[in-house]
Amino acid sequence: MLKYTFHLCLILGLGFFGVSCKKETNPTPSPSPGSSLSDTSFLEVSYGSHSRNVYDIFLPKGRDSLSPVVLMLHGGAWKAGRKEDMQGMVNLVKKAWPQAAIVNMNYRLASNTDSIHHPEIMNDISAAIQHLISNKTNYQISSKIGIMGSSAGGQLAMIYAYKYNSQQNIRCVGNIFGPSIISDWQWYNSNNIWLGGKVGDILTEYVGSPWDSTSYNSVSPYWNISASTPPTIGFHGSLDPIVPVYQSQWLKNKLNTFGVANEYHEYIAFHSFDQTQSADVAAKLVAFFKTYLSP
DSSP, X not given: OOOOOOOHHHHTSOOOOOOXXXXXXXXXXXXXXXXXXXXXXXXXXXXXXXXXXXXXXXXOTTOOTTOOEEEEEOOSTTTSOOGGGGHHHHHHHHHHOTTSEEEEEOOOOOXXXXXXXXHHHHHHHHHHHHHHHHTHHXXXXXXXXXXXXXXXXXXXXXXXXXXXXXTOOEEEEEEESOOSOSOOHHHHTOEETTTTEEHHHHHHHHHSSSOOHXXXXXXXXXXXXXXXXXXXXXXXXXXXXXSOHHHHHHHHHHHHHTTOOEEEEEESOSSSOXXXXXXXXXXXXXXXHHHHHOO
């Protein structure tokens, strides 16, 4: 039996194990032409003015300007969580794909008090991507990026790739039990013991306004699918008590309708995966991303 955790930051993220890393800021890697670059990590790299505008980047050995990038977004109901919650997935993806650079980012959390909502979070993701692109020569990485996230981070990854990817840097998307239909009235109007209250209150803080079908559709990945939507791979637990599994099932059907390349994998699990399932998620995600991020 899988174990639940009642801490909001963790229940809406993945239950992976974290590791400690050396903290380094203001990285200035200077690759020498023709040399073999070593495995290098830079933590708490600033990409903006807010204290949460930071990311960790894990650069593989032997990298060059064609090395693909995987960008990770943590969960936490949009108003909680931190990049360290994704460290377990960082480790699994590094093991499965040692040639890829991995970026694990924080973003500003939704807050009515601080007037931080969907647009501000999208601006953070865009700023982080632009920072990576601006530093790709120093980092020795490609401008091809695969974006992925868990729970709320999965929704953020999808909606950014589907709606805000104007420069076409995002080539593929990974969604781990993230909601795809924010404009789901049945879900919005429900009370959830795992979240400690009404789902609508959480969605209102994220969107920045109470229920309105137009504005809620605008932040729903499902309603922003088109024939040009990046290839998407999804994962969901069939017993998920927080994000309805039918949302991922419907997403797959709509991706199929528009002819968008996709995969969908369902596990007997709640709103988290065990170690075996997590390793399988990483293996499948890497295989999918390799198709669209390889040189």
